[in-house]
Amino acid sequence: MSKAPLRVAVTGAAGQIGYSLLFRIASGEMLGKDQPVILQLLDLPQAQQAVKGVIMELDDCAFPLLAGAFTTDDPAVAFKDADVCLLVGARPRSKGMERADLLTANGAIFTVQGKAIAENAKEDVKVLVVGNPCNTNAYIARAAAIKVGRTNPANYHGMLRLDHNRALTQLAQKTGRPVSSLKQLVVWGNHSPSMYADYRFVTSNGDSVKALINDPVWNNDVFLPTVGKRGAAIIEARGLSSAASAANAAIDHIRDWVLGSDEWVTLGVPSDGSYGIPEGIVFGFPCKCSGGKYEIIQGLEIDEYSRGKINLTLKELEDERAAVASML
Ligand SMILES: NC(=O)c1ccc[n+]([C@@H]2O[C@H](COP(=O)([O-])OP(=O)(O)OC[C@H]3O[C@@H](n4cnc5c(N)ncnc54)[C@H](O)[C@@H]3O)[C@@H](O)[C@H]2O)c1
Numbered sequence: 001m002s003k004a005p006l007r008v009a010v011t012g013a014a015g016q017i018g019y020s021l022l023f024r025i026a027s028g029e030m031l032g033k034d035q036p037v038i039l040q041l042l043d044l045p046q047a048q049q050a051v052k053g054v055i056m057e058l059d060d061c062a063f064p065l066l067a068g069a070f071t072t073d074d075p076a077v078a079f080k081d082a083d084v085c086l087l088v089g090a091r092p093r094s095k096g097m098e099r100a101d102l103l104t105a106n107g108a109i110f111t112v113q114g115k116a117i118a119e120n121a122k123e124d125v126k127v128l129v130v131g132n133p134c135n136t137n138a139y140i141a142r143a144a145a146i147k148v149g150r151t152n153p154a155n156y157h158g159m160l161r162l163d164h165n166r167a168l169t170q171l172a173q174k175t176g177r178p179v180s181s182l183k184q185l186v187v188w189g190n191h192s193p194s195m196y197a198d199y200r201f202v203t204s205n206g207d208s209v210k211a212l213i214n215d216p217v218w219n220n221d222v223f224l225p226t227v228g229k230r231g232a233a234i235i236e237a238r239g240l241s242s243a244a245s246a247a248n249a250a251i252d253h254i255r256d257w258v259l260g261s262d263e264w265v266t267l268g269v270p271s272d273g274s275y276g277i278p279e280g281i282v283f284g285f286p287c288k289c290s291g292g293k294y295e296i297i298q299g300l301e302i303d304e305y306s307r308g309k310i311n312l313t314l315k316e317l318e319d320e321r322a323a324v325a326s327m328l
């Protein structure tokens with residue numbers, strides 16, 4: 001017997017990430033090749049026509065797993081009974097802008113949406129914020145949801161998976177080892193240039209990647225800036241912010257969370273106090289997922305260099321938290 005459909009709400013559905021994301025969700029790449037889905041799409045009133053066009057294209061793919069799709073400009077309708085919410089809709093950064101510039105522009109969206117999710121979605125809804133600055137937007141949505149109650153505050157995530165995937169490829173290219181052989185990577189902190197992509201624990205077929213590379217100067221002066229500033233480099237090259245790779249990362253994040261992952265994955269999750277990160281701050285941590293739940297991997301050694309890097313990205317998130325305090 002076929003499974004009951006899961007409801008996936010996607011905001012910013014008319015945007016460029018939406019266009020890369022929706023077709024892959026409908027084809028089963030996110031929730032499984034035997035899992036029907038209903039797409040509940042949210043965008044602004046002026047974008048409704050464009051979303052209708054996207055739904056026409058979804059129809060024209062005749063996806064066997066697509067059990068329905070609709071568009072609305074009302075968050076309460078979009079999030080009704082949702083199992084998964086992908087909060088993509090926000091203004092993207094343009095050339096020369098830092099993510100902090102987006103804080104006030106986009107923060108207001110997430111108070112409204114966090115409340116609407118908590119009031120309307122399934123109680124165990126899984127929420128991933130992609131719209132930037134995604135860690136603090138997830139923090140805002142979670143704070144608004146906590147005021148309502150009902151949903152699980154641990155299930156409001158920000159997306160660090162793009163940074164994780166970017167770091168994997170840089171390491172694969174440096175070592176000449178296949179991406180698939182690299183295990184135990186983590187990107188700590190904020191989805192911003194302050195993030196700390198940490199390959200001290202990474203192995204490739206049992207070999208330590210840190211020992212293979214054995215080049216702290218490359219780590220500090222090439223690897224970290226390349227991963228941290230990759231978003232800006234893509235905006236510079238494309239004239240638009242990353243879209244297909246961002247959509248891919250969102251799919252990876254939700255797939256691993258829902259279907260499980262034997263490997264470490266970086267998830268941006270509300271801190272439970274692990275590694276000295278204050279509770280509630282949405283922070284990139286090494287996680288394992290199984291049975292639809294995630295846990296932060298404990299007990300990793302944090303050396304002095306790493307502590308300095310983690311403190312730096314934490315400080316940025318604490319400053320962002322202070323900047324949005326009046327919105328909460
Ligand atoms: N976390 C990451 O790794 C990552 C990576 C890439 C992009 N992003 C961010 O994702 C966001 C979307 O990027 P994009 O390239 O798709 O942008 P886009 O401008 O192409 O699309 C954004 C869409 O969001 C809609 N929107 C705006 N406000 C909305 C609201 N209140 N409710 C619903 N929809 C709304 C717009 O109408 C538009 O259709 C940006 O904030 C961007 O910075 C994050």
Ligand SMILES: O=C(O)C[C@H](O)C(=O)O
Pocket residue numbers: 092093132162230231232234241242
């Ligand atoms: O950098 C941006 O503004 C877009 C996105 O967050 C990215 O990392 O590509």
